[in-house]
Amino acid sequence: MPSAEFRHRLFDAGFRAIVASGADRWLKRVAQGHGLILTFHHVDPAPAGAYAPNGLLSITPDFLDAVLGTLVSRGFDVIGLDSVAERLVRPAGDRPFVVLTFDDGYRDNARYAVPLLRRHRVPWTLFVTSDFAEGRGRLWWIELERAIGRLDRVRVPADEAPALDLPAATAEEKMVAFAALYRRLRAGSEERLLATIAVLCDEAGIGVGRMAEELCLSWEELRGLASDPLLTIGAHTITHPMLAKHGEARVRREIGEGRARIEREIGRPVRHLSYPVGDPTSAGMREFAIARETGFDTAVTTRPGHLFPGHADHLHALPRVSVNGLHQSRAALSALLSGVPFLAWNRGRRLSVE
Known part of the structure; x- marks a missing residue:
């Protein structure tokens, strides 16, 4: 199996080749959907050290600023998750849309991302794991x-x-x-x-279950953020499990009670769900059905891809595009926004909903 370093070098080479060849422009009409949902985790200016296996989950504030500027300059409408269903069936002409989502509820989002999001005046979604907000749980x-x-x-x-x-x-x-x-x-x-x-x-000599209190936003901090009209707070379960590995009763509790806790704490309805880990081994058709039955308007995966009209019938299995901390370059961003990498990744399929 190729090493992670080799795979990332391969991805970098692919992104550069797409941009150097102009494929991000001339294939865009075929590859780009009506819009896409971007995934972020940590936003932190500290440089990654030589040992940083979770470095893919962290981008710098400068790169986030560059992402937000690029979206505007390339004609993307930045919208909230509440507007996705309508935009899929009623596109705004040739203007694609993008949704900004942040998973897990990290404190660095409030410190470093929020000032940029407010300066650019763009809506965004923060998916909260309720146990993490209570200072417990296993990161x-x-x-x-x-x-x-x-x-x-x-x-x-x-x-x-x-x-x-x-x-x-x-x-x-x-x-x-x-x-x-x-x-x-x-x-x-x-x-x-x-x-x-x-x-x-x-x-x-590390205490188990102590990372959440150190790294994640508390309920008090979340209530302070929740008054921002640009912010939508979504659910990310109670304990952040890989749902597909558990029985149905556990899945229903994680999804339903996770939302209920957030609603009690912030005093606002929670309409959107992010499946923890979110790949096909962690969330599949059973989880999609439970999210729909539980009453969520949308639910997002980490399956890679853009959004196409067919996703209007699969609002609880929406793909996202990860903004990877190991690929903080304009070439990577241009390639991902064009949709071209996903032509190969998804073997030409526009929907991955099973």
Whole structure:
């Protein structure tokens, strides 16, 4: 399997080739949908170090500013999620639209993204995980990063898979160890994933379940933001599970109660849902149906792609385009906004709703 570094170099080369060849312009009419939904996570000016396996989840404020400026200069209408259904069936001429979404509810969004969003006067959506807002819950991907950051070796005993014993003394070794363990844990049950990371955190002297209080917005902070008319607060479940790995009763509770908690705390209706992780192994047709039955107006995945008229019939399986912190370049942004990379990624299919 190619390394993560190799894949990202390949993506970079692809983005540059699309722009250098002009394909982002001459293929745009075929590839670009009526609009797209952009996904962000962290916004932080701190430069990534040599060991930063979650670096793809963080962009700088300067790059966010460049994204917002580019959207305006290229004729995109920046709209809220409430307007997506209507724009899919009633396009505004040749003007594409874009929706800005931020997942998980990180405190750095308020510190670094909000001033830019307000200066550009654009609507945006913040998807909140209710346990994170209460200062608990497992941001396990960050726990895993920090545990490996402190360990010189990563040892995992055999269970459903062979034992793992990997060096982790250097930044390069830590990156390799993180990637190997991440792939292994994502392939298994979520219970096994959380238990394994808890053991590694204990070995590294890191408190499990403490990252949310450090990194995520509290209910008090969220109530302060909620008065902003440009902001829509959406639901991101109670505990951020990979829903497809759990039984139906758990899924219904995560989706329904996660929304109810947010509504109680901020005093506003919550109409939009983001599936945690959001790929096909984490959210599928069962989850789409439950989101619809629970009464959400829309629900978003992380399946990559633009929005086309056919998505009007699948408002609970909407694709998004991730603004990746490892590709903070104008070439990457131009390629993604054109839709051209998704012609190959989705093998020509415009809808991925199963």
